[in-house]
Amino acid sequence: MLSSTLIVGLVLGGTYALLALGLTIQYGVARIMNLAYGELVIAGAFFTMLMVTQAGLNPLVALILALPLGYGFSWLLYTVVLHPLARRSKSQGQLEVDSILVTFGLLFLMQGLYQVNFGGNFQGYQWLQNPVNILGTKIAGGRVIGLVFAVLIGALLYLAMIKTRWGVNMRAVASRPQFAALVGIDMRKEARMAFATGGALAAAGGAILSMYQTFTAVDGTFLTMKALVIVIMGGVGNLIGALLSGIIIGLVEAGVSVAIDPGLTLAATYAIFLVVLLWRPRGLFST
Amino acid sequence: MFDARNISLRYGKHLAVDDVSISVGEGECVVILGANGAGKSSLLRGISRMAPIDPAGRITLRGADLGAVPAHRIVEEGIALVPEGRGVFTEMTVEDNLWLGSNPKRARADNETRRGEILALFPRLAERRKQRVGTMSGGEQQMVAIARALMSNPDLLFLDEPSLGLAPIVVKELFATLTRIKESGVSMLLVEQNVTSSLALADRGYVLEAGRITSEGTARELSSSSVVMEAFLGH
Numbered sequence: 001m002l003s004s005t006l007i008v009g010l011v012l013g014g015t016y017a018l019l020a021l022g023l024t025i026q027y028g029v030a031r032i033m034n035l036a037y038g039e040l041v042i043a044g045a046f047f048t049m050l051m052v053t054q055a056g057l058n059p060l061v062a063l064i065l066a067l068p069l070g071y072g073f074s075w076l077l078y079t080v081v082l083h084p085l086a087r088r089s090k091s092q093g094q095l096e097v098d099s100i101l102v103t104f105g106l107l108f109l110m111q112g113l114y115q116v117n118f119g120g121n122f123q124g125y126q127w128l129q130n131p132v133n134i135l136g137t138k139i140a141g142g143r144v145i146g147l148v149f150a151v152l153i154g155a156l157l158y159l160a161m162i163k164t165r166w167g168v169n170m171r172a173v174a175s176r177p178q179f180a181a182l183v184g185i186d187m188r189k190e191a192r193m194a195f196a197t198g199g200a201l202a203a204a205g206g207a208i209l210s211m212y213q214t215f216t217a218v219d220g221t222f223l224t225m226k227a228l229v230i231v232i233m234g235g236v237g238n239l240i241g242a243l244l245s246g247i248i249i250g251l252v253e254a255g256v257s258v259a260i261d262p263g264l265t266l267a268a269t270y271a272i273f274l275v276v277l278l279w280r281p282r283g284l285f286s287t
Numbered sequence: 288m289f290d291a292r293n294i295s296l297r298y299g300k301h302l303a304v305d306d307v308s309i310s311v312g313e314g315e316c317v318v319i320l321g322a323n324g325a326g327k328s329s330l331l332r333g334i335s336r337m338a339p340i341d342p343a344g345r346i347t348l349r350g351a352d353l354g355a356v357p358a359h360r361i362v363e364e365g366i367a368l369v370p371e372g373r374g375v376f377t378e379m380t381v382e383d384n385l386w387l388g389s390n391p392k393r394a395r396a397d398n399e400t401r402r403g404e405i406l407a408l409f410p411r412l413a414e415r416r417k418q419r420v421g422t423m424s425g426g427e428q429q430m431v432a433i434a435r436a437l438m439s440n441p442d443l444l445f446l447d448e449p450s451l452g453l454a455p456i457v458v459k460e461l462f463a464t465l466t467r468i469k470e471s472g473v474s475m476l477l478v479e480q481n482v483t484s485s486l487a488l489a490d491r492g493y494v495l496e497a498g499r500i501t502s503e504g505t506a507r508e509l510s511s512s513s514v515v516m517e518a519f520l521g522h
Contacts, residue, residue, distance in 0.1 A: 165386065165390070168379075168383050168386055168387060169387065169390065171376075171378075171379065171383070172376050172379065172383075172387050175376055175377075175378040175379065176374075176376050176377075176378075178374075179370075179374040179375075179376065180359065181337065181357075181358040181359040181361075181362075182362065182367075182368055182370065182374050183362065183387040183388055183390050183435070183439075184359055184360070184362045184363055184390040184391045184439070185359055185387075185390065186357075186359045187359070
């Protein structure tokens with residue numbers, strides 16, 4: 001039982017880590033606290049479901065398609081809605097308040113659209129339900145593939161952040177935005193690109209999530225909350241922190257669900273969050 | 288090569304820089320001297336487009352008007368700023384900071400050669416390429432800031448009080464390095480309170496008092512002038 005909990009926890013944790021990476025990039029670089037983040041995750045899940053059930057595509061193909069679509073949608077969203085806010089805001093605090101209000105509204109708009117089109121029921125599709133045997137534990141094939149892709153995308157992003165000019169520029173803006181101009185970085189372009197990259201990760205996370213679990217039109221709220229908890233646990237803008245915290249939360253949820261009660265997973269997440277806030281408010285991995 | 292005419296800059300109602308004109312010739316090193324609060328840093332921020340100046344001001348580099356160029360494009364035009372407080376990315380490594388310095392397109396072509404030359408100029412940084420800048424001493428951080436600016440392949444280097452807060456022995460080392468950079472042909476505009484060292488380095492200088500230029504001349508003239516010492520002491 002322990003090993004099956006561990007594997008289920010890792011699958012969940014891998015997906016959460018990917019989701020948290022996207023949110024931490026959006027917040028850390030573009031300075032937008034995007035409360036509608038989970039809605040884009042759910043958009044990725046709906047998109048994948050439609051591609052599988054209507055177009056007969058493999059979910060992995062849908063995942064590949066979800067990345068550029070999530071990027072493009074978020075790019076547009078930033079350009080049309082959020083950039084004007086960023087331009088007129090006089091301070092970081094004002095941009096945060098404005099972006100929270102705007103994305104909070106966007107959350108309801110998107111949830112409403114999902115409910116009108118899909119209703120409030122559980123959604124999903126059947127894919128690779130046959131169990132595979134890992135270390136003596138039987139686990140659905142879809143889950144394993146989901147984990148592999150979450151880890152793959154997360155690892156690629158991490159490498160890009162460390163090894164490419166694109167990533168180094170992004171990290172520079174996240175750590176000291178006021179010095180970006182000194183090294184020729186256009187903050188506006190950088191913020192838009194970061195916001196779009198976060199959107200791509202959200203959509204990919206949704207596609208992966210749909211591979212192994214059902215979802216509803218309103219699940220985005222919980223996903224945003226969880227991603228936010230993970231981001232704060234890891235330290236805002238800290239990529240490795242987000243990855244590790246995501247995996248910790250996944251393991252804890254799986255553990256609590258098996259050992260105590262599945263209804264307590266969310267409560268357990270917030271209990272950890274409270275402890276982190278009290279004990280290390282700048283994140284578990286802050287230096 | 289660089290010309291700034293009728294530069295004024297205000298913070299609310301306070302006029303920090305009042306109708307100042309300065310120029311830097313090709314390969315020349317020019318110093319702006321003045322006491323604390325004389326407006327030196329404001330002037331440097333204004334002419335590097337990091338702070339807004341009054342519309343009457345004109346800034347040109349080799350004849351090209353920089354008036355409408357946004358702050359992040361200035362380094363692409365050939366002016367690299369080493370700001371007060373250094374402006375380095377302390378959470379990142381020396382290597383990352385240097386890499387960021389080579390962001391402008393003008394720096395891309397012979398990036399690797401230049402990096403080699405710069406690391407030869409700052410051997411201590413070569414040893415500490417993987418170290419996080421925040422864990423280094425003030426003098427070393429200043430070296431990172433200057434090295435990063437040089438990575439952009441600048442025609443003109445702006446330095447805002449590079450010796451501020453450094454121990455005398457480190458200041459000596461810093462000015463020795465600046466002399467070598469000057470010899471390599473990069474033009475320099477330096478804001479300093481360290482009169483002796485900066486006049487030894489500079490070809491020419493201006494004295495700024497309460498936002499206005501009160502005297503100017505060659506480094507030799509300024510060194511022998513009593514006005515300079517008075518301005519520096521803020522009398």
